[in-house]
Amino acid sequence: MGETFIMDEVTSQAIADAFKVFGDKTRVRILFCLLENEQCVDDIAVQLNMEQSAISHQLRILKNARLVSARREGRFSYYSLMDEHVSVILNMGLEHATEDM
Amino acid sequence: MGETFIMDEVTSQAIADAFKVFGDKTRVRILFCLLENEQCVDDIAVQLNMEQSAISHQLRILKNARLVSARREGRFSYYSLMDEHVSVILNMGLEHATEDM
């Protein structure tokens, strides 16, 4: 009794890694781009006024984290949010960030 | 119609910053230490087998982010989770991180 639960390092690292993906401005903006419709890489780059390469690098991170999925159609890769869980989390972050503004 | 919402940089940065606080293993472990009871700095340092200074630095970040609050009692500073929102988010991360293990 009174013992404190010590979260092991592997699990706490996994938790931190999960949150870390949302912890970058560019990745957040990309995810918001995908809220309504799927988008191809260059569309996102144009909308965010960033280099195609930068977007592609971040999309890989989002894909590895299973937050987005990619669909190839000809020369284009269309990215979309993996599931509605992602938009729920995004909107949680938005509400928190704008609650005292 | 068909227009994509572009999240502005200030707001997306604020969202990213909020998630970023949870994006570090040590901070996650500290928060889990505080799940049940308030703790003083050295107790946490001993439990996590880390230097007092490292814990103190991270506690400042958690405090600035309003995830923990501090209560001074004599020579000791007792830290505790700010509200139940924090533990809800923590457990969300835990569930996600352990769902395919």
Place this chain on the structure above:
DNA sequence: CCCACATATGAATACTTGCTCATATATTCA
């Protein structure tokens, strides 16, 4: 006041990470 203990903080360092540049890969069309 002096000492011991608890915490906080600034500087330095090692590590991480997001971006750019160059280039590779993939796909379509002539």
Place this chain on the structure above:
DNA sequence: TGAATATATGAGCAAGTATTCATATGTGGG
């Protein structure tokens, strides 16, 4: 096949960050 377009990727760099070390601040007891 060759050119044009779209995306992916590796190397390098610059900025950010977590930790350590040394030290400062705060607190209580003798």
